[in-house]
Amino acid sequence: MLQTSELLQLAQQHQPALLLTGRETQRSQHELASAVRRINLRQSGLELMSERESSGEHQRGLALSLTVPIFDNGDTELSALQGRVQLSLNHHQQRLQQTGALIQNALSDIQSYRQRIDLLTENEIPRYQRMMQLSVQEYNFMLRGTFELLTVADRVLDARLRHIDATEHYWRAWTTLENLVGTHIQESDND
Amino acid sequence: MINRRQLLLGSAASVLAGKLSLDEASAQTPVTPSGNTQDYVPVITPNGRTLPWRMRDGVKEFHLIAEEFDHEFAPGTRIKAWGYNGSTPGPTIEAVEGDRVRIYVTNKLGEPTTVHWHGLLLPFGMDGVAGLTQPSIKPGETWVYEFPLIQHGTHMYHPHADEMIQMAMGMMGMFIIHPRIAEAKPVTRDYALLLHNWAIHPGTYRPDPSIMTEFDLWTIKSKVFPAIESLVAQTGERVRVRIGNLSMWNHPMHMHGVQFEVTGSDGGRWPEAQWRKEVTEIVGVGQTRDLEFIAVPGDWPIHCYMSHHTMNAMGHSLPNTIGVNQRQIARRIAALVPGYMPMGEHGMSDHQQHIDAGHIQGPENTLPMMGGQGLFGPMEMGGMFTLIKVRDQLDGASDPGWYQPPAGTQAYKVDVVPEDLPS
Numbered sequence: 012m013l014q015t016s017e018l019l020q021l022a023q024q025h026q027p028a029l030l031l032t033g034r035e036t037q038r039s040q041h042e043l044a045s046a047v048r049r050i051n052l053r054q055s056g057l058e059l060m061s062e063r064e065s066s067g068e069h070q071r072g073l074a075l076s077l078t079v080p081i082f083d084n085g086d087t088e089l090s091a092l093q094g095r096v097q098l099s100l101n102h103h104q105q106r107l108q109q110t111g112a113l114i115q116n117a118l119s120d121i122q123s124y125r126q127r128i129d130l131l132t133e134n135e136i137p138r139y140q141r142m143m144q145l146s147v148q149e150y151n152f153m154l155r156g157t158f159e160l161l162t163v164a165d166r167v168l169d170a171r172l173r174h175i176d177a178t179e180h181y182w183r184a185w186t187t188l189e190n191l192v193g194t195h196i197q198e199s200d201n202d
Numbered sequence: 203m204i205n206r207r208q209l210l211l212g213s214a215a216s217v218l219a220g221k222l223s224l225d226e227a228s229a230q231t232p233v234t235p236s237g238n239t240q241d242y243v244p245v246i247t248p249n250g251r252t253l254p255w256r257m258r259d260g261v262k263e264f265h266l267i268a269e270e271f272d273h274e275f276a277p278g279t280r281i282k283a284w285g286y287n288g289s290t291p292g293p294t295i296e297a298v299e300g301d302r303v304r305i306y307v308t309n310k311l312g313e314p315t316t317v318h319w320h321g322l323l324l325p326f327g328m329d330g331v332a333g334l335t336q337p338s339i340k341p342g343e344t345w346v347y348e349f350p351l352i353q354h355g356t357h358m359y360h361p362h363a364d365e366m367i368q369m370a371m372g373m374m375g376m377f378i379i380h381p382r383i384a385e386a387k388p389v390t391r392d393y394a395l396l397l398h399n400w401a402i403h404p405g406t407y408r409p410d411p412s413i414m415t416e417f418d419l420w421t422i423k424s425k426v427f428p429a430i431e432s433l434v435a436q437t438g439e440r441v442r443v444r445i446g447n448l449s450m451w452n453h454p455m456h457m458h459g460v461q462f463e464v465t466g467s468d469g470g471r472w473p474e475a476q477w478r479k480e481v482t483e484i485v486g487v488g489q490t491r492d493l494e495f496i497a498v499p500g501d502w503p504i505h506c507y508m509s510h511h512t513m514n515a516m517g518h519s520l521p522n523t524i525g526v527n528q529r530q531i532a533r534r535i536a537a538l539v540p541g542y543m544p545m546g547e548h549g550m551s552d553h554q555q556h557i558d559a560g561h562i563q564g565p566e567n568t569l570p571m572m573g574g575q576g577l578f579g580p581m582e583m584g585g586m587f588t589l590i591k592v593r594d595q596l597d598g599a600s601d602p603g604w605y606q607p608p609a610g611t612q613a614y615k616v617d618v619v620p621e622d623l624p625s
Contacts, residue, residue, distance in 0.1 A: 143539060144541075145404075145405065145565060147539055147540075147541045147542060148404075148562075148563055148564055148565045149404055149517075149565055150542070150543075151541070151542075151543050151545075151556075151562045151563075152404070152515070152516075152562065152564040152565060152568060152570060152571065153516050153517055153520060153545070153550070153571050154404055154515060154516060154517045154565070154568070155517050156517060156519060156520040156521045157521055157523075157535065157544075158521060160535075160539060160542070161535070161538070161539075164538045164539050168538075
């Protein structure tokens with residue numbers, strides 16, 4: 012029996028939209044990391060400096076660099092990148108949650124239509140067919156009329172139509188599930 | 203003819219065989235307490251029997267057991283019926299005017315019952331009406347009805363507790379009281395028939411008591427043709443057919459071959475001046491009629507004249523297809539409904555032929571509408587139909603087979619119709 016959590020894992024590996032939002036998140040995270048590294052070079056701090064004098068002598072010592080807060084030293088860019096990362100993450104999570112919910116719905120539909128098909132296949136259609144057999148016997152025995160017989164035949168056809176309808180909906184739900192997961196799923200996995 | 207002595211010995215033998223579960227030690231060769239020594243012709247109950255009895259302290263003792271059992275209307279239809287002593291109708295009670303009877307009634311049903319002695323003149327407290335003349339007989343109880351028989355005639359018995367259900371399930375029987383004084387024009391054979399109707403829906407095994415008009419089976423002695431035993435007689439014998447009706451329809455009972463005389467009812471045998479000749483006599487619901495005739499050779503039908511009552515299970519809301527060419531529509535319906543067989547364009551006669559040939563498989567536990575084979579082919583009958591078989595000489599009381607019309611006394615076919623024949 013298929014489980015939502017397993018299918019969601021599959022979806023994360025195969026669903027194009029999830030892959031896209033995932034990669035978008037990664038890309039914005041890389042951008043942010045790169046910007047952080049770059050901007051950090053311009054940050055205030057105490058450093059060990061080494062300088063070569065014209066005499067060829069090396070002077071070593073502590074250096075103090077200061078950033079004056081009246082200038083933008085990359086804070087805006089970092090904030091924007093951080094916001095983009097958060098947005099990407101949110102998009103991804105939202106997509107993930109939405110996919111999970113839709114998978115659950117699709118599974119529920121599949122299960123429901125499967126039960127309906129089973130009910131029709133194993134119970135209702137044989138029952139109506141049996142009713143029709145008995146009705147034919149009764150008709151041929153002059154116990155009931157043609158119109159009553161046709162009414163029973165109509166029920167058999169109606170049950171078959173409902174079977175076709177349920178089968179169509181079953182495969183539509185299955186297709187929806189495969190779209191959500193992004194890959195082919197063996198039907199036998201649902202047994 | 204069975205004489206009274208043989209009958210009494212037979213009854214005693216049945217008692218000894220254990221049919222009557224009363225005190226065996228007190229069983230004795232019965233004598234009528236009234237001192238009546240006249241012989242009577244015992245009643246023959248086709249497909250049934252007479253209830254055995256014994257004498258005790260000058261009283262004829264009977265034992266009726268209300269119970270459920272399997273019953274067959276004809277091969278092909280069985281039900282769980284209710285009745286008495288394992289049969290529906292119950293065994294015929296037979297006694298003589300002047301007898302005092304003591305009837306034990308044991309209730310083996312799952313609900314209370316009583317027995318009403320239909321048409322009998324008796325003390326109020328013996329009339330068997332639940333709640334009115336007595337408390338009902340609860341399951342497992344045995345009650346006793348005791349009264350003198352102060353009349354003669356053709357009577358019946360049935361419950362008067364949950365009456366609709368219990369009668370629909372088959373609880374009824376006949377109670378024949380022979381006159382104390384020997385009859386003028388005595389009969390040689392005396393038959394008792396009880397009419398009833400049943401709602402046995404296709405595929406079911408319990409009568410449906412809610413049905414009021416659309417019954418499936420119309421029965422004589424809870425049997426349908428061709429399972430109803432024929433009545434037999436010898437040429438020239440005076441035969442009486444007692445008919446009781448505990449169904450929910452009146453039945454105009456018709457007899458072929460004779461003009462019978464209506465000679466009696468539950469009021470006893472009428473004075474001869476009141477007898478009248480008929481060929482059809484309506485036996486109303488709750489009535490009995492005695493029909494007497496002098497037997498003439500042949501296999502003569504006796505049947506209800508309501509033609510639906512001489513059919514077995516059939517629908518009563520079928521579209522009329524007489525004269526309808528169904529060939530095209532039949533093909534289309536057969537495509538939808540495998541096994542569909544259109545019938546009835548020219549009549550229903552081919553129905554029995556298809557059934558007899560095995561072309562049609564009917565529903566479970568359901569008899570075909572018509573059936574029965576005579577000497578010359580299908581009889582296309584059912585329900586309340588049987589035969590009175592009369593022969594110049596009978597070998598025993600069993601069915602003598604088919605009557606062969608003497609040469610020159612049978613309808614015949616011609617190849618040419620005379621031209622000058624008016625029509």
